[in-house]
Amino acid sequence: MIEYLRSAFAALVANKVRASLTMLGVIIGVLAVTLLVSVGDGARKYLDDTIGGIGTNLLIVTAGKRETKGMGGPPLSSTKPLTIDDVRALERQGTLLRAVSPVVQGGGSVRYQGRTRDVSVIGVGPSFADLRNMHVAIGEFVRQEDLDGRRRVVVLGRTVVRELFGEEPALGKPVRIAEGRFRVVGIMEAKGTSLGFDLDDLVFIPATAAQDLFGKDDIGSIITAARAKEDVGQAMAQVEEILARRRNGEHVITIQSQDDLLQTFNTITSAMTWVLLCIASISLLVGGIGIMNIMLVSVRERTREIGVRRAMGATRADILWQFLLESVLISVCGGGVGLGLGVAIIMTVHRFAPAIPVQFSPWIAAVAFGSACVVGILSGVFPARSGAQLDPVEALRYE
Amino acid sequence: MSAVAREAEALIELADVRRSFVVGDQTVDVLRGLTFSIDRGEYVAIIGPSGSGKSTLLYQIGCLDTPSSGTYRLAGWDVGALGDSELAALRNRTIGFVFQAFHLLPHTTAIDNVALPLRYAGVGVRERRARARAALERVRLGHRLDAHPERLSGGERQRVAIARAIVHKPELILGDEPTGNLDQKVGREIVDLFEDLNREMGSTVVLVTHDLEIARRTRRVIRLVDGQVEYDGPPAGLP
Ligand SMILES: Nc1ncnc2c1ncn2[C@@H]1O[C@H](COP(=O)(O)OP(=O)(O)OP(=O)(O)O)[C@@H](O)[C@H]1O
Ligand SMILES: [Mg+2]
Numbered sequence: 001m002i003e004y005l006r007s008a009f010a011a012l013v014a015n016k017v018r019a020s021l022t023m024l025g026v027i028i029g030v031l032a033v034t035l036l037v038s039v040g041d042g043a044r045k046y047l048d049d050t051i052g053g054i055g056t057n058l059l060i061v062t063a064g065k066r067e068t069k070g071m072g073g074p075p076l077s078s079t080k081p082l083t084i085d086d087v088r089a090l091e092r093q094g095t096l097l098r099a100v101s102p103v104v105q106g107g108g109s110v111r112y113q114g115r116t117r118d119v120s121v122i123g124v125g126p127s128f129a130d131l132r133n134m135h136v137a138i139g140e141f142v143r144q145e146d147l148d149g150r151r152r153v154v155v156l157g158r159t160v161v162r163e164l165f166g167e168e169p170a171l172g173k174p175v176r177i178a179e180g181r182f183r184v185v186g187i188m189e190a191k192g193t194s195l196g197f198d199l200d201d202l203v204f205i206p207a208t209a210a211q212d213l214f215g216k217d218d219i220g221s222i223i224t225a226a227r228a229k230e231d232v233g234q235a236m237a238q239v240e241e242i243l244a245r246r247r248n249g250e251h252v253i254t255i256q257s258q259d260d261l262l263q264t265f266n267t268i269t270s271a272m273t274w275v276l277l278c279i280a281s282i283s284l285l286v287g288g289i290g291i292m293n294i295m296l297v298s299v300r301e302r303t304r305e306i307g308v309r310r311a312m313g314a315t316r317a318d319i320l321w322q323f324l325l326e327s328v329l330i331s332v333c334g335g336g337v338g339l340g341l342g343v344a345i346i347m348t349v350h351r352f353a354p355a356i357p358v359q360f361s362p363w364i365a366a367v368a369f370g371s372a373c374v375v376g377i378l379s380g381v382f383p384a385r386s387g388a389q390l391d392p393v394e395a396l397r398y399e
Numbered sequence: 400m401s402a403v404a405r406e407a408e409a410l411i412e413l414a415d416v417r418r419s420f421v422v423g424d425q426t427v428d429v430l431r432g433l434t435f436s437i438d439r440g441e442y443v444a445i446i447g448p449s450g451s452g453k454s455t456l457l458y459q460i461g462c463l464d465t466p467s468s469g470t471y472r473l474a475g476w477d478v479g480a481l482g483d484s485e486l487a488a489l490r491n492r493t494i495g496f497v498f499q500a501f502h503l504l505p506h507t508t509a510i511d512n513v514a515l516p517l518r519y520a521g522v523g524v525r526e527r528r529a530r531a532r533a534a535l536e537r538v539r540l541g542h543r544l545d546a547h548p549e550r551l552s553g554g555e556r557q558r559v560a561i562a563r564a565i566v567h568k569p570e571l572i573l574g575d576e577p578t579g580n581l582d583q584k585v586g587r588e589i590v591d592l593f594e595d596l597n598r599e600m601g602s603t604v605v606l607v608t609h610d611l612e613i614a615r616r617t618r619r620v621i622r623l624v625d626g627q628v629e630y631d632g633p634p635a636g637l638p
Contacts, residue, residue: 003518010506011506013506014505014506304502305504307502308498308502309515309519310463310490311461311463311490311494311496312490312491312496312515312519312563313487313488313490313491313492313519313520314519315483315484315487315519316483316484316487317484318519392463392464393463393464396458396463396498396502
């Protein structure tokens with residue numbers, strides 16, 4: 001075997017330019033596989049981290065029954081909206097729940113001394129920050145008394161503070177949200193963007209105050225969390241049961257767990273990865289055709305050499321191996337170089353543009369390298385066979 | 400005749416060997432019933448006009464091809480009955496080829512060219528090099544071991560080819576117009592070398608040649624005309 005490899009290597013060295021051009025096809029193919037799959041994998045990891053980062057064992061309750069898998073469509077049946085009383089019931093009876101918070105989403109412009117900013121206004125309960133892994137930097141978050149007393153207090157996100165107050169201290173200052181006057185009681189820690197959404201460009205007010213502000217009696221959703229990962233399933237059942245009891249036994253709410261969400265996104269990202277992989281495979285295929293082409297030329301050019309080798313005692317198998325290993329060598333070298341280049345590019349991206357989620361994982365290396373070998377074998381078999389099948393006399397007489 | 404007796408005498412035995420090719424819808428009879436034998440240690444020239452089938456006969460003798468009909472025995476083996484890889488092994492063991500156009504591998508040093516038959520015989524790299532060096536020294540090219548064929552003169556190339564033909568000490572050395580691409584003086588030297596190999600190593604040598612001078616220096620001449628033996632005997636008896 002080493003014999004064959006050695007002479008295959010010698011043949012490539014003898015024809016450096018041609019070998020490298022042929023290799024280029026494989027290099028590009030493997031590079032494409034590595035990069036595209038890394039991008040796909042990076043996207044998946046990014047979503048994993050993002051969704052994992054919004055909290056732990058979260059459950060999101062919305063009114064109406066709908067398909068929980070997928071992104072969620074419109075409610076399928078008539079709804080009885082969620083209320084603050086539902087939140088209280090869950091707090092009292094939800095033994096498997098760590099915390100419960102109402103969520104009332106709205107939008108409005110926040111004003112301070114003539115400066116205005118349009119933001120998301122989120123009505124919440126005191127445990128919301130904890131559930132969503134968010135922290136107050138200065139002051140306090142919305143408290144239970146604020147919720148119960150429908151107080152007009154507000155906790156500002158970083159971006160809002162910067163835009164409205166600049167360097168000025170904001171705590172205790174009055175701001176106007178829509179038509180209501182609110183007092184700033186806290187400022188959140190910076191959280192950055194997630195899924196293209198600026199988590200610092202929002203304000204929190206008590207859910208009850210939000211109801212008053214937006215003129216609603218109900219709440220949009222309830223966010224809660226199971227005490228432990230193992231309890232998620234049971235906790236969902238408990239929430240379902242508690243809320244059904246408050247609706248004459250009707251099961252007209254939807255509970256989505258963080259895992260459901262994760263799975264939904266995973267389905268999307270792995271589909272994307274596969275599509276990318278298929279696209280990349282096409283370039284690998286083209287590289288393989290290049291190898292086959294060159295090997296056919298090589299066999300033809302070396303017809304007399306094949307005759308001489310046969311005269312010296314080479315068997316058909318010897319000839320077959322000689323050319324097969326040559327094409328495998330081309331593709332393996334090409335694969336190695338392509339992989340190396342891919343890793344180098346990924347490292348560069350990591351270093352200079354850490355925001356772009358590309359993720360290199362060993363399985364990509366294995367796939368890229370393996371497919372290079374397969375391409376080499378497949379594109380070498382036919383030319384090598386045609387060389388091996390040559391009649392020795394015809395090969396020797398070949399001009 | 401017992402197998403042992405045959406072993407002692409005839410290396411090559413042809414009995415009514417015919418070879419025809421199908422070209423389009425025609426059958427071309429190139430060898431038309433050849434019967435002769437060549438003993439071990441003989442030094443034979445095959446001559447004849449162009450197209451008379453000399454090369455075709457040499458490929459038969461060299462086990463690169465098998466008869467369309469008739470039987471050919473080499474060292475007791477019925478060549479027509481052997482499979483492809485058995486033929487390869489037989490060639491590898493028994494025969495050394497020298498061609499008119501040298502047919503050395505390009506981009507390959509003289510010593511590696513010479514070692515080629517040993518590689519297919521499964522000889523280890525070190526021994527291969529040692530024996531290839533010895534063979535090159537035998538043809539007085541011990542100083543050009545690592546030269547590429549492209550850098551050698553025609554006569555030197557043919558000597559490398561001869562070294563390659565004798566490196567595995569075959570019983571039979573075949574040459575298809577080995578001097579055809581060389582000028583007369585260099586051609587003489589090459590023929591001298593074949594003569595020496597025949598005398599000193601006892602190798603059986605069969606040369607196809609156009610050159611009557613060369614044919615006259617052998618001890619037996621077979622003249623082919625139209626695929627048939629027209630003369631078989633000592634050079635002195637040539638017409
Ligand atoms: N594979 C083949 N198919 C068809 N015809 C062939 C084949 N091989 C040889 N021939 C024919 O057989 C005849 C003899 O060929 P061969 O090469 O043996 O002649 P030769 O005596 O060696 O001639 P030269 O002295 O020119 O080398 C030629 O007419 C050639 O065209
Ligand atoms: Mg000829």
